[in-house]
Amino acid sequence: xxxxxxxxxxxxxxxxxxxxxxxxxxxxxxxxxxxxxxxxxxxxxxxxxxxxxxxxxxxxxxxxxxxxxxxxxxxxxxxxxxxxxxxxxxxxxxxxxxxxxxxxxxxxxxx
Amino acid sequence: xxxxxxxxxxxxxxxxxxxxxxxxxxxxxxxxxxxxxxxxxxxxxxxxxxxxxxxxxxxxxxxxxxxxxxxxxxxxxxxxxxxxxxxxxxxxxxxxxxxxxxxxxxxxxxxxxxx
Numbered sequence: 001x002x003x004x005x006x007x008x009x010x011x012x013x014x015x016x017x018x019x020x021x022x023x024x025x026x027x028x029x030x031x032x033x034x035x036x037x038x039x040x041x042x043x044x045x046x047x048x049x050x051x052x053x054x055x056x057x058x059x060x061x062x063x064x065x066x067x068x069x070x071x072x073x074x075x076x077x078x079x080x081x082x083x084x085x086x087x088x089x090x091x092x093x094x095x096x097x098x099x100x101x102x103x104x105x106x107x108x109x110x111x
Numbered sequence: 112x113x114x115x116x117x118x119x120x121x122x123x124x125x126x127x128x129x130x131x132x133x134x135x136x137x138x139x140x141x142x143x144x145x146x147x148x149x150x151x152x153x154x155x156x157x158x159x160x161x162x163x164x165x166x167x168x169x170x171x172x173x174x175x176x177x178x179x180x181x182x183x184x185x186x187x188x189x190x191x192x193x194x195x196x197x198x199x200x201x202x203x204x205x206x207x208x209x210x211x212x213x214x215x216x217x218x219x220x221x222x223x224x225x226x
Contacts, residue, residue: 033214042202042216043156056213088154098144098163098206100214102156 002026004093004103012109013081021076021106025093031055032074033100034066035090043090049074081110113137115203115217123223124193131178132188132220134203140164142208145186147177150200150219159201162186190222198224 005024013019025032031050035043036059045058049068060066063081068074078085086109092100116135124130136145147159162170162177170177178187190197203217 042218043214045213045215048213056210058213090156092156099146099158099161101158102148104155107154 004091004101006089006091006103006106008106009104010107010109012111014111015081015083017081017110019078019081019108021078021089021091021108023074023076023091023093023103025072025074025091026095026101029093029095029101030072031094032068032072033090033092033094034060034074034076035092037088037090037105039087046076078108083110086110113217114215115205117203117217117220119220120218121221121223123225124190126195126224126226127192129189129191130193130222132190132201132203132222134186134188134217136184136186136203136205138184138205138207140207140209144206145177145179146204146206146214147175147186147188148202148204149197150202152199156202160188193224195224195226198222 007022033048034046037043046060047066048056052068064078066076088105090102090105092102094100143164145162149157160170160172160175162179169179174191176189200219200221202219205215
């Protein structure tokens with residue numbers, strides 16, 4: 001079965017640079033979620049989209065923005081990167097069932 | 112207040128034995144869902160099992176079962192016949208109907224299966 005696809009899988013950036021993370025949900029899933037997981041921490045909810053509209057917002061910094069496109073893929077744009085942004089970024093998608101299915105994550109390292 | 116509490120930062124279990132990972136939750140909603148995810152050292156988050164608040168039977172998926180005690184607000188994960196590949200971080204999560212698109216995660220339990 002198709003899973004959630006995230007790209008890139010690994011990303012190294014320098015402070016103050018920008019990064020764009022992409023997420024391709026499972027086919028026919030209309031809801032996308034973004035999470036940030038720091039080392040040794042639980043995933044922190046950033047933002048979610050339903051049918052291309054933002055549906056909920058968590059602890060997403062103002063330097064970050066995201067959107068969901070007409071094909072339901074989503075992008076997380078991160079600007080003015082800081083060292084503390086180094087983390088594993090997950091995208092998850094959900095369809096008609098209750099369950100969120102996670103992608104493999106993007107490991108971002110900010111130097 | 113913490114929505115999800117996992118009080119066991121780490122646990123050891125002998126291979127082939129059963130283990131219970133604790134999870135308590137806090138909500139005033141009548142309708143909610145409870146989930147368990149497994150995160151191996153490779154980092155991916157793998158869905159294991161789901162329990163709805165109105166489900167009368169405890170959820171089971173293969174070697175995983177969820178011991179749901181609604182009055183105590185607990186949703187413990189039971190892994191039977193532990194395998195070495197079960198060594199991972201385990202997260203309990205909840206979704207409330209009023210915050211339909213937000214998941215709350217616990218801090219996780221690191222399970223080590225000993226040969």
